[in-house]
Amino acid sequence: MNDTLKKTIFNLIILIISIIAVVPFIWSLLASINPNMVMDREFFSPFNFTFSNYKYILMEFPYSRWFLNSVIVSVFVCLGNLIINTMAGYSLARLNFKGSKFILWLTISLMMIPSQVLLAPTYIVLTKLNWIATYKGLIIPFLFNLFNIFLVYQFLLDIPKDLEEAGEIDGLNPIGIFLNIIIPLSVPILITQSILSFTNNWNSYLWPSLIGNVENYYTLPVGLNSFYGVYYQDGNSVQAGVMLLTLPVIIFYIIAQKFLKSNDITTGIKA
Amino acid sequence: MNKTKENKFYGWFFLSPYLILVVLFFIVPLLFAIYFSFTRYSLIWGGIENAKFVGLNNFKNLLTDKTFLLSLKNTFVFVILSLPIQLIVSFFLAYFLNSHLLKNKGYYKTMFYIPTLISTVAITLIFSYLFQSNGLINIVLSIFHPIEVNWMDSVSLIKYPVVTMYAWIKVGVYMLIYLSGLMGIPTSYYETLKLEGGNFIHELRFIVIPSLRNVTYFITTMILIDSFKLFDIPFIVSKGTGGPLNATLTTVIYIYKSAFSSGRMGYATAASLILFLIIFVIAKLQSTVKERL
Known part of the structure; x- marks a missing residue:
C-alpha cells in the first residue's frame, strides 16, 4: 500500500468518525425543522422544511x-x-x-x-x-x-x-x-x-x-x-x-x- | 503605608467578594451537612433549631437501607462501564488527531469537542428519541440483526443508553487533555522506533502509553470522581424517578429524592457524606496505587 492511499483511507475513516460524533446533533436539527418526526423510518426531505415547530413552542409556551x-x-x-x-x-x-x-x-x-x-x-x-x-x-x-x-x-x-x-x-x-x-x-x-x-x-x-x-x-x-x-x-x-x-x-x-x-x-x- | 501592610490590606480586599460567597454558600452548607447528618429534620418543621438529634441513627439506617445500597450498586455499575469507554475513546480520538497523516486537524478537533458544549438535558432528550424502539439506533442495528430492542423501558438495558450519552458528553474534554500530552512526546522517539523497524503496536506499547502514564492517571481520577456524581442523565431519562424499577437510581438521585421528595434532610445529608467518603477513599486508593507503580 502506498503512502497516498494510506493517507486517504485514514482521513476518510476519521471523517466518518467525526460525522458519527455529530449525527445526534444533526438529527435533532433536522427533526426541529421537519413537520413529522425524523425517526419513524421516515427521513428528512428538504422540500418539507418548516419553522412551525419553533413558532409553536415560542408562541404557545x-x-x-x-x-x-x-x-x-x-x-x-x-x-x-x-x-x-x-x-x-x-x-x-x-x-x-x-x-x-x-x-x-x-x-x-x-x-x-x-x-x-x-x-x-x-x-x-x-x-x-x-x-x-x-x-x-x-x-x-x-x-x-x-x-x-x-x-x-x-x-x-x-x-x-x-x-x-x-x-x-x-x-x-x-x-x-x-x-x-x-x-x-x-x-x-x-x-x-x-x-x-x-x-x-x-x-x-x-x-x-x-x-x-x-x-x-x-x-x-x-x-x-x-x-x-x-x-x-x-x-x-x-x-x-x-x-x-x-x-x-x-x-x-x-x-x-x-x-x-x-x-x-x-x-x-x-x- | 509600608509594603507588607499595603499587600495585606489589598490582599484581603481582592479576596473579600470570594470569601463572603464561599463562606455563605460552601462552608456554612458544609457545616450544616455535618450537623444535619446527626439529626432528623424536614423543611416544613420551620427553623433549624427544630432538628432532632438522633446520633448515628441516619448512618446506621442507611447501611441497611436496600434502596440506598441499590443506588450505590447502580452507581458502581455506571462507573465501571464508563471508565474504560471514556478512557479508550478519548485516547484514540486524541491519537488519531495527533497523527501526521491527518489533514484539517482544527476542524476535527471542533467536531469532536462540540458534544461537550451541549447541555445534558439536550443530549438526553436527543438520545431518548434515538434509542426509542422505532428510533434511529434500532433502524441502524436492524441492518445487522432484524429485531426491535426496547432500550429505554428495560431494567437490564437502560444502562447502555445512559452510559452512551454520558460518554458522548465527556469524551471531548479528555481527548483535549490526551492531545496536549501526546504533543509533548518528542518526535525523536518516533524516529528511533522507525529506524529500528517498529510498527504501530510497538509505537503504542513502547512510546505512547508509557509517556502518557501521568495523563492517564489524571484522566482516570477525573472520570472516577465525575461518574460517582452522575445525576442529570439518569434523572432526565427516568423522568425523575430513577426507574424503570430503580435501574437508573444513582446515589445522587437517591439523595435528591430523600431530600426533596421525602423531605428527609438529615437522612439525605448523611447519604451525601457517605458518597463523599467513598469518592475520597477511591481517590486516595488510586494515588497509593500510582506511587507503587
Whole structure:
C-alpha cells in the first residue's frame, strides 16, 4: 500500500468518525425543522422544511421567558465569575501576605468536595434567605468558582515580576496594577474562563431545577425538561427546544474561540 | 503605608467578594451537612433549631437501607462501564488527531469537542428519541440483526443508553487533555522506533502509553470522581424517578429524592457524606496505587 492511499483511507475513516460524533446533533436539527418526526423510518426531505415547530413552542409556551431567564442568569454569572475569580486569583498569586497561603490551601481542599454533597444544606440556606424562585438565588451562589480561581492563580504565577515593579515605580497601588497591567495580560485566561463559566451555567440543570422551581423562573434546560415531561410525543417540538438550548452555546464557543486565537499571549518583554 | 501592610490590606480586599460567597454558600452548607447528618429534620418543621438529634441513627439506617445500597450498586455499575469507554475513546480520538497523516486537524478537533458544549438535558432528550424502539439506533442495528430492542423501558438495558450519552458528553474534554500530552512526546522517539523497524503496536506499547502514564492517571481520577456524581442523565431519562424499577437510581438521585421528595434532610445529608467518603477513599486508593507503580 502506498503512502497516498494510506493517507486517504485514514482521513476518510476519521471523517466518518467525526460525522458519527455529530449525527445526534444533526438529527435533532433536522427533526426541529421537519413537520413529522425524523425517526419513524421516515427521513428528512428538504422540500418539507418548516419553522412551525419553533413558532409553536415560542408562541404557545413560555419558552421566550425561559430563554430570557437563561440569558440573564448566564450573563450575570459569567461576568461575576470573571470579576470575583480573577480578583481572588490575583490576590493569591501576586500579593504575598500573611494568610494567603492558608486561603490557597482552603480553596484547593474545598475543590475536592463535590457540590452535590451540599445539595440539601445549600437549599436550606437559600430557603432561610428567601431566595428560592428569585434571580438572586439563581445567580449569587454561583458567582465564584473554586476551579476557575485555581486556574487564574496558576496562570498569574508565570507573569514576570518586572511588570508589576514598573507599575509600582509609576506610583500605582495594587488596584491600579490589577486594572492596568494584570487584566490586559490575562485576556486568554479570561476568555477560557468565560467559555467554561457561560457554558456550565447555560447548561446547568440540577441547581436551577431546585432554586428556580416556579415556571416563571425556569431556565431553558429546566423548562425544556418539563415540556418534554408532558409533550414527549411531539418529538419535533421537543427538538426545536433542544436547538434553542444548544445553538447559543455553540455560537458563543465559536466566537470566543476566534478571540482566543487572535490574542497572542505576550508578557510585554522582548526576548 | 509600608509594603507588607499595603499587600495585606489589598490582599484581603481582592479576596473579600470570594470569601463572603464561599463562606455563605460552601462552608456554612458544609457545616450544616455535618450537623444535619446527626439529626432528623424536614423543611416544613420551620427553623433549624427544630432538628432532632438522633446520633448515628441516619448512618446506621442507611447501611441497611436496600434502596440506598441499590443506588450505590447502580452507581458502581455506571462507573465501571464508563471508565474504560471514556478512557479508550478519548485516547484514540486524541491519537488519531495527533497523527501526521491527518489533514484539517482544527476542524476535527471542533467536531469532536462540540458534544461537550451541549447541555445534558439536550443530549438526553436527543438520545431518548434515538434509542426509542422505532428510533434511529434500532433502524441502524436492524441492518445487522432484524429485531426491535426496547432500550429505554428495560431494567437490564437502560444502562447502555445512559452510559452512551454520558460518554458522548465527556469524551471531548479528555481527548483535549490526551492531545496536549501526546504533543509533548518528542518526535525523536518516533524516529528511533522507525529506524529500528517498529510498527504501530510497538509505537503504542513502547512510546505512547508509557509517556502518557501521568495523563492517564489524571484522566482516570477525573472520570472516577465525575461518574460517582452522575445525576442529570439518569434523572432526565427516568423522568425523575430513577426507574424503570430503580435501574437508573444513582446515589445522587437517591439523595435528591430523600431530600426533596421525602423531605428527609438529615437522612439525605448523611447519604451525601457517605458518597463523599467513598469518592475520597477511591481517590486516595488510586494515588497509593500510582506511587507503587
